[in-house]
Amino acid sequence: MALTGVLRPGHAQVRVLDLEESVRFYRDVLGLVETGRDAEGRVYFKCWDERDHNSYVIRQADRAGIDFFGFKVLDKATLDQLDADLQAYGLATERIPAGEMLETGERVRFTLPSGHVMELYADKTSIGNGLAEVNPAPWGPQREHGIAPVRLDHALLYGPNVAEVQKIFTEVLGFYLVERVLTPDGEGNVAIWLSCSHKVHDIAFAEYPEPGKLHHCSFLMESWEQVLRAGDIMSMNLVPVDIGPTRHGVTRGCTIYAWDPSGNRFETFMGGYQPYPDYGPLTWTFDNFGQGLDYPQRKLHETFLTVVS
Numbered sequence: 001m002a003l004t005g006v007l008r009p010g011h012a013q014v015r016v017l018d019l020e021e022s023v024r025f026y027r028d029v030l031g032l033v034e035t036g037r038d039a040e041g042r043v044y045f046k047c048w049d050e051r052d053h054n055s056y057v058i059r060q061a062d063r064a065g066i067d068f069f070g071f072k073v074l075d076k077a078t079l080d081q082l083d084a085d086l087q088a089y090g091l092a093t094e095r096i097p098a099g100e101m102l103e104t105g106e107r108v109r110f111t112l113p114s115g116h117v118m119e120l121y122a123d124k125t126s127i128g129n130g131l132a133e134v135n136p137a138p139w140g141p142q143r144e145h146g147i148a149p150v151r152l153d154h155a156l157l158y159g160p161n162v163a164e165v166q167k168i169f170t171e172v173l174g175f176y177l178v179e180r181v182l183t184p185d186g187e188g189n190v191a192i193w194l195s196c197s198h199k200v201h202d203i204a205f206a207e208y209p210e211p212g213k214l215h216h217c218s219f220l221m222e223s224w225e226q227v228l229r230a231g232d233i234m235s236m237n238l239v240p241v242d243i244g245p246t247r248h249g250v251t252r253g254c255t256i257y258a259w260d261p262s263g264n265r266f267e268t269f270m271g272g273y274q275p276y277p278d279y280g281p282l283t284w285t286f287d288n289f290g291q292g293l294d295y296p297q298r299k300l301h302e303t304f305l306t307v308v309s
């Protein structure tokens with residue numbers, strides 16, 4: 001098996017202002033599958049083609065934003081090793097006991113120099129994707145409800161100290177740098193796209209003075225036509241759209257950015273290329289980031305730089 005260590009983004013916990021309004025939005029407009037509620041009142045969702053019990057969790061709070069973003073790792077031994085590696089690097093870690101999140105094993109939690117809380121875990125109950133494991137159909141009714149992305153794909157997070165964050169992901173957690181936007185002087189990176197897999201990004205960061213901010217969680221669609229259909233459903237439901245449909249220069253992803261009812265941005269996207277760890281990073285100069293963000297329009301949308309939750 002080639003894919004070891006950190007496997008993939010596993011879960012995000014996001015704050016919402018009105019829980020039931022948000023449940024209706026995430027279930028019926030975005031088309032996630034509600035899989036449970038816990039004693040704290042958190043509501044758990046997964047995308048239809050994900051097999052683990054949950055990937056997107058919302059809780060009611062008085063301000064929007066992200067509580068934490070978690071990655072699934074290969075197994076318990078990997079979890080213990082990465083915990084030790086993080087501590088050896090100089091980061092404090094905390095163990096969150098199994099069961100604190102529904103159907104989720106023990107988590108290793110740590111805070112990045114960007115102010116974001118990250119988690120690693122090895123176990124989450126597999127409940128399947130509603131399709132048979134023998135002679136499965138390619139899709140079922142859940143794929144037809146709302147926008148219905150196939151998986152939680154990545155997040156873009158805004159905060160300070162991106163260079164230090166890059167070192168932690170590449171030197172401790174086994175990620176590699178796929179693309180970057182240079183600072184205006186060309187000496188550093190103002191934004192980075194990192195992969196632990198064959199995906200063009202599993203997480204991304206942009207330099208921002210305020211710590212711990214969410215730019216967007218991203219959901220994968222199966223095709224460009226499905227991204228356009230997502231835009232139709234957003235308009236039918238009067239969802240505020242930020243950018244798109246368009247194509248990023250960075251990652252080549254085809255995208256729509258929009259906001260949930262609490263002002264948390266989310267993305268429905270498809271495409272991109274498939275990098276390997278031996279590829280060198282692709283670089284965008286700061287003066288050309290408009291093309292990196294919106295390739296057809298070559299436009300550095302103000303909201304992309306300034307609106308976060």
Ligand SMILES: [Fe+2]
Pocket residue numbers: 154155156216218267269
């Ligand atoms: Fe994205």
